[in-house]
Amino acid sequence: MEMSPQYNPKETEQSTYDKWLSEGTFSAKVNKGKKPFTIVIPPPNVTGVLHMGHALNDTLQDVLIRYNRIKGRETLWMPGTDHAGIATQNVVEKALAKEGLKKEDIGRDKFVEKLWDWQKEYGSTILNQLKKLGASCDWSRTRFTMDDDYSDAVLDVFVKLYNKGLIYRGNYIINWCPRCKTALSDEESQHRQVDGNLWYIKYPIVTASGENKHIVVATTRPETMLGDTAIAVNPNDERYKWLKGAKITLPIIGRTLRLVEDDQIDPSFGTGLVKVTPAHDPVDFSIGKKFDLEFINIMNDDATMNDNAAEYKGMDRFKARDAIVKCLTEKDLIEKIEKYEVSAGRCYRCDTVIEPRLSLQWFVKMKPLAGPAIQAVVDDKIKFYPDRWKKVYLNWMENIQDWCISRQIWWGHRIPVYYCSKCYDSMSQSSIGIMVSKVRPEKCAACGATEIVQDPDVLDTWFSSWLWPFATFKWPFNKERLGSGYQQAESELKYFYPTDTLTTASEILFFWVARMIMAGYEFMGDIPFKDVVIHGTVRDSKGIKMSKSLGNTIDPLDVIDKFGADALRFSLMLLAASGSDVFLSDEKFLVGRNFCNKIWNAVRFVLSKIENSAVELTDIEPSAYDGTDAWILGKLNSAINDVDKFVQAYRMNDAAKTIYEFFWHDFCDWYLETIKNSFNQTKAKTALRVIVSTMKLAHPIIPFITDKILDIIGDTVVALKPYLSFTDGWPEEIELTDDILDERQSTESLFETIRAIRNIKIDLGLGNKKTGLKVCANNKKLWKKNETWLLALSGSTDIMFADELKRVLYKNELWSLDFSVGELETENFLASLDKKISNLMRVSGQLEKRLRNEGFIKNASKEIVAQEKEKSSQIKDELQRLKELSNAFK
């Protein structure tokens, strides 16, 4: 078969992937004879397009899946997408805006219909892109968090938790995004320090004794003063004892404010007096509750001021701030303005500054759910890689807050709560007239009225994705919907759950990972996965996080187009040291491309040798190894062993590196070079064996080229065909007999000598010049046997054996050497020797000193002392040899 001089991934990737699909390589089924290995994909947003973060995360998963598949496990990689409430709604809203429409114009039902249309058309974009990457997901199982079966799980869970008393509704200060007009969880709001001001505002008072004065409060948000209902002071603050009984008046509005004492107040901040706005600040809210203050909401849901804001009504919050500051300045009520860095929360979707807002929301009580999830990690039932995340996880879980799960948007699972129009009173805390049910109740359970309204809110997206590891298996097995498939679904969950490994970025450790663990225990009574692998963040070459808005992204599809999917995958795995961030630039992908090309050419070379020689390959078992064969097979054994170990420890970079070094440097640079001049049947078999084994080792990381190579080998060496499959197991180490192990050792010495010869030639100014080699050796046979490749690799014309050498240029315990060249430029040679000598003297001195040190002899372990003695004597021998050499030329 003709192979081009360069590997061209474009020619093969698509057809190879199609072959996998048609052969059903990725499909998983319950197979009691095999141990399952399961990964559920972190479902990308339906709106998503593949970025480097996905490429990294999903390659990692594919490596694990393919590795375990080769190892004979029944592997399932469950794919799917997440409906991503706000993100998706934003996309469709934008599309609508192009037609000059708002979602309110077409109404909820029509809008949701449009969302479904959108998801049907574009929802599988990212999944198709994953196929380009080579992802071996079982596509027949693709799930979506708003599938009927999945939605059933979400509602089921809501009802169960409600009935258990773990879901409640309450008034709360929540993070409100005035642009998305929805509540955001703490995790969805990102805090950022920005330059702001601290305004010191004077509030007029009349003291108990009738004196007209003013007090000063400091605030970063002057506009909220319109909603002030109190002034708070620390009870221990002596400076303000006189304030008791004073009448405090809120400027502009004229409202009388109460004075309350609370120890949350830090006397050292500002003036020690705080304006209290219970409806617009979380701390103030808690003070408001404690002292039963009035909650005055001054804003609309889009952060414009409302009826309670007097003349500022209708104004945007920031315009109102300016206006209020201007008005106060005119009235001489601003004492001073200080520069102050404030930490403002921002919407993680649109970056709008969040407004703390009082509203009625649904919550999940998290403390009861957290218990088992903490214990599982403490007991190492679930392990983190790298394990430092364990501490981070535990720290968060131990301080967990209740989870606000309602969202004021239209795209998502609608909250299964119904209100009776007759007997439900939204103002009362009573649950009369509230019905929680997966299906709409026909009439009110309390009064029997039939006018029933469903809660308009939908559930937080994470409230569906936290069920991902089991809801994707069609839990809770709705018999009506599943029909006869019911039992199969149940047995699949039983077989594949708990899943094995979850890989993710650290950003969603709390959003998602922690909650999946809680859901796993609450609904399955078991962990959702055993290992959590947390990889780093993808950054550009300057270390800045890649993001679309910064325009510093590298599109994985471009990389695939330019270098191939394998190049992308290999480079990513090589760079992604476990848990540390990945710095990327276009050049970084050259490593992967070059490596694939190296593989391609090594194979091309070996196959051409086989085709051009009379070698007939009848079986794959090599019989008559020589030293170089034994040497490379020994290296292969270690590579197999190491790759195995590294993949299991999730150290993909070490696995990739091992394969790279072994194949490139050991196999190509040494073994293939030696067989160029001594090709025979054993060599052909050995080379093929190494290639086939390496293809299997590398297949999880670079599936396309390795698959192609096995195809090509099968076509060229037809007898090998039955051995060339990725399903017949992981390569086995080859047992080597003792005498072969000895030959392996002498091969290593010969290689060492060749390196020395090359160095000496350069030092002697001989460069690449071919010279004769004079050898004085005990073991002439060894040199004779390997003569052809020794000549080629050392750049020699011939080898002459002598019993004694007048001049010695290289010497070790086995042989000494000289070149058949008359006069030599020995200056550089001597300098190089001297450098080696002085270096060894230094080390030798250190060792001597150590061995003379009584403390060392007394305290260090016997093995260490013996080891150091051995080292010392070796170095002395070496030193002796070098000194002799050097003296001979002086």
Add this chain to the structure above:
RNA sequence: GGGCGGUUGGCGCAGUGGAAGCGCAUCUCGUUUACACCGAGAGGGUCACAGGUUCGAAUCCUGUACCGCCUACCA
């Protein structure tokens, strides 16, 4: 404010107590018919700083500085 990491050649990283390593970049040499997406070589680091433990520290302990990330209600 609290927590967790990091600091090793120009850059990116390995290295869990016994002679400082790897990849990229740099430099020199090479038209050796698998590969220039190649081969053979070379240079380059007092392992952030200060103490301590130890016969011995890049490695363990304490502190300092700087850099990240997460978390938090100083208005």
